[in-house]
Amino acid sequence: MPGPLIDAEVGDTVVVHFRNKLQAPATMHPHGIFYANEMDGAYKGKWTDPGGFVQRNRTFTYVWEAREGTEGTWLYHDHGPMDPLPTFKGLFGPLVIRERGEARPDNEFFLAFHTFDPPITGLRGTYFCVNGKAYAGNTPTLEAKVGQRVAFHVYGVDNFFHTFHLHGHRWTEPDGRIVDNKTFGPAESFRFELVEDNPGRWFYHCHVFQHLHQGMNGWYLVS
Amino acid sequence: MPGPLIDAEVGDTVVVHFRNKLQAPATMHPHGIFYANEMDGAYKGKWTDPGGFVQRNRTFTYVWEAREGTEGTWLYHDHGPMDPLPTFKGLFGPLVIRERGEARPDNEFFLAFHTFDPPITGLRGTYFCVNGKAYAGNTPTLEAKVGQRVAFHVYGVDNFFHTFHLHGHRWTEPDGRIVDNKTFGPAESFRFELVEDNPGRWFYHCHVFQHLHQGMNGWYLVS
Amino acid sequence: MPGPLIDAEVGDTVVVHFRNKLQAPATMHPHGIFYANEMDGAYKGKWTDPGGFVQRNRTFTYVWEAREGTEGTWLYHDHGPMDPLPTFKGLFGPLVIRERGEARPDNEFFLAFHTFDPPITGLRGTYFCVNGKAYAGNTPTLEAKVGQRVAFHVYGVDNFFHTFHLHGHRWTEPDGRIVDNKTFGPAESFRFELVEDNPGRWFYHCHVFQHLHQGMNGWYLVS
Known part of the structure; x- marks a missing residue:
């Protein structure tokens, strides 16, 4: 976990063979x-469709459409009758919808900020994770080279609000603001790009100090 | 509760006869x-004006001006000497200021995301409500028809940060981002519109999983 | 505390003599x-540079560059081996990077929203502070005159998400939205300006009701 990247372009129909x-x-x-x-x-109780309740060992084929107006970085996750437990156990993954024929970045990273178990208050003892692991060295170590076009795709998928902070870098938001740290909530997702210009060993982390120190951090190595 | 919608256009003076x-x-x-x-x-202690301390059975007439530059969806709430208890008990409501002569949407909804009592940590046992009720079927069931122009007005009014997620739909933010889930804080409010194109029984809910599962969800029925 | 304002323009090199x-x-x-x-x-464990571990009574000279593309209101804070304790004790301050030759506002305020100690859940008993103090009269009392161009610079620096609400005023966000209350997370910072047009004794406060009532509020006096 997380689940595999679903990588679509506008105009694509996405067919997921789910078992x-x-x-x-x-x-x-x-x-x-x-x-x-x-x-x-x-899952919708008595109004549930087959795709909202896929039993053990059964299959369902989801058909989704990457229509115009759906461009962006997104996520998928369990929303069945056991919700939210399967999501908290890792049943989620990234979904990206790109412009038709869009040039891929040289390097890109998909990062889920989340916790296991359904903690309410985030007391000490909870691990705050990136893609299922806690603390730099266990979490994804991202690598890039100076001059590369690098895309970060970030999403949240727990009970908490987080921020994404990247040392030594900053990016421009769609509204023109320059930031190096961005708030996002559960099931919110965003993408930003930068042209790499600053070599070294950098941290990325959630800037909620508690989350940072309970594991929500990693390395970004630029050569 | 919530209190009645105050519905103004730019240029209006709003006079509230409060008892x-x-x-x-x-x-x-x-x-x-x-x-x-x-x-x-x-309420401002020794600097309190009469409108900041309206006693039992007394009245006060608030006069507010929907000047140019105040357009948007807003809220009102108690801010008296008992603050925040009356607000947590439901003394709040929506306020919208529209452009002069603006065409009304075919359908619109005003949704307060809140909790009763002043919980600090949102432990299990708290109901997370929309307009005073918890869980789909009790919370407002919204209805629209394909082809209608539909506006959602959403605001928060408790100690928590929430997100507003709508299944089967997405909308464009003022900065051009396409989203289906948006973070908002206490006393933050926003409005978005869409042209309805997707029939069915849909959920709207806060995507903080804990809030969702403690009641902060409802139905949106599109025929 | 907070530490002194670092006030730079694009093109400046900032040299901090840190003891x-x-x-x-x-x-x-x-x-x-x-x-x-x-x-x-x-601090980066075995990869730590001298500037990431400045011992008692030692000095380090930080050299930072206010390059084009770094404009904005920012903050600085401890990120050493004792992180986050020194930050929670007050080792932080504001940093602003202005356009070259930018006209200064007539009046401006730098406001840190934070808590002491590293509280996890923000239980009753914690003081929620602005620039190290709690409750209006202790927190900064801001002053301005009608007709002045006034800038507010706000940042968060604890475990919590806050909103900044200013009574009697509103401002335009970079995306065009008009707001009077804005969510921000730990180590997020923002700046807004307004031309003062509304005399009186006004509150500014975090609109998380709990934070407001545990001290995160102050006076803004307009004559």
Whole structure:
């Protein structure tokens, strides 16, 4: 975990052949991409469609459409009858919808900020993770070279609000603000790009000091 | 509760005839709209104006001005000497200031995300509410038809940060980002519009998983 | 505390002569401004540069560059081996990078929203502070005159998300939204300006009701 990247361009139809190998029912609910009502992968009690309750060892084929107006970095996650437990255990992953024919960055990273278990207050003892691991060296060590076009794709998927801070760098938001630290909430996602110009061993981390010190940090190595 | 919508256009003067039927002093403090100092409805100790301390069974007339530069979706809430208890008990409501002669959407919804009581840590046991109710079916069931222009007005009014997530839809933020889930804080408010194109039974909910599962969700039915 | 304002213009090189008078190692880590890897003031275990571990009574000279593309309001804070304790004790301060030759506002305020100690859940008993003090009258009392161009520079530097709310005023965000209350996270910072047009005794405060009522509020006096 996280689950595999779903990488689409505008105009694509995304077909997910989902097989549930868990002991419990599970689903896939995507963000951002277009889906008809029966393809939203959400458990709705007596109104539940088959895609909202995929039992153990059963399959379901989700069909989603990367229509114009769905461009961005998104995520998918379980939204079945056991929600939120499967998501807290790692049933989530990144989804990106790019412009048609868009030039890929030289290097890109997809980073989920999350916790395991469903902690309420984030007391000491909880590990704050990036892609399932805690503390620099265990979390993804990102690498890039000076001159490369580098994209960061970041999303949250727990009960907490986080910030994404990158040492030694800054980027321009769509509204023109220059930032090096950005707030995001559960199931929010964003993407930014920069042209690498600053070699060294850098930290990336959540700037909630508690989250940082309970593991939500990693290395970004620029050569 | 919430209190009634105050619906103004730029250029309007809003006159609120406030009568306090509670056992305790209370006030009305608006966001966004222009008000002179003695009309801000805030308790200020020895500097309190009459509008900042309206006693039981007394009245006060608030006069506020929807000047140019105050357009938006806002809220009002108690800001009297008992603050924050009356607000946590439901003394709040929506306020919208529209462009002069602006075409109304075909359908619009005003949704307060909040909790009762003044919980600090949001432990299990707290109900997370939309407009005073918890869980889909109790919270507002929103309805729209394909082809309609639909506006959502959302505000927070408790100790927590929330996100607003709408299944099966996305919207464009003022900075051009396409989103389906947006962070907002206490007394923050926002509005977005979409042209309805996706029929079905959809969830709207706070995407803080804990808040979602303690009640902060509802139905949006599109026919 | 907070530490002194570092006030730079684009094109400046900022040289900080840092002497550690504490009993424990400490550093200075800046946001926003350009710095080479060995100047980031961050403790990195076995990869630590001298600037990331300045011992008691020792000095270090940080050299940072206010390059084009670093404009904004930022902060600096300890990021040494004792992190986050020194920051929670007050080792932080504001940093502003202005356009070359930019006209200064008539009046401007730098406000840190923070707590002492490293509280996790913000239980009752914690003081929520602005620039080291709690409650209006202790926190900075800001003053301005009608007609002045006034700039507010606000940053967070604890474990919490806050909002900045100013009574009787509103401002335009870079994306065009008109707001009077804005969410920000730890080590996020922002600046807004307004031309003062509304005399009186006004509150500024965090709109997380709990934070407001545990001290995070102050006076803004307009004559």
